[in-house]
Amino acid sequence: EAQVTQNPRYLITVTGKKLTVTCSQNMNHEYMSWYRQDPGLGLRQIYYSMNVEVTDKGDVPEGYKVSRKEKRNFPLILESPSPNQTSLYFCASSPYQSGTQYFGPGTRLLVL
């Protein structure tokens, strides 16, 4: 089944404790993105990747890192999480930049 998977689905952590949210797609898509969704603000793009080893900042990249060592995986790293990073995070993949985006199920993060 074609899908985007994210792990974990739910995470509670404390300020400053490094964490990684994994994202994997099995559709051989070139383009992958991370978004955060907050009430009243919609989805905002954090980082995106056009292909392996090619990543770039989106609208709200501060406090986040990403890597794209393999085509299928696009992990999101929070080196030192802060409470303002509490949010619902979505990973998405697309066959090309303006194509249909397929979203993962989301990761709900709470930073205390």
Add this chain to the structure above:
Amino acid sequence: TQLLEQSPQFLSIQEGENLTVYCNSSSVFSSLQWYRQEPGEGPVLLVTVVTGGEVKKLKRLTFQFGDARKDSSLHITAAQPGDTGLYLCAGARGNQFYFGTGTSLTVIP
């Protein structure tokens, strides 16, 4: 800064009524997509419009891309309870995607 503004933010209507959701911007987009999101799930694509003035129909849903490719609208005819959800527009500009603030639709039986 929100590049895409959606209105209304919330909409509650009776089954059988018609409605229109607007997605507006001062920026030009190469394409515009509409997604629907259910609680606890990721957004799912409804349609992509690419050409200025383009109109696409999906059963009772009609999507229009503005002539200048800066705005779009979603019209639902004879809304049904199954249409309840969060509707999001998203514009492609350069290599990035920009999402609207969303319209939460509730259709009351």
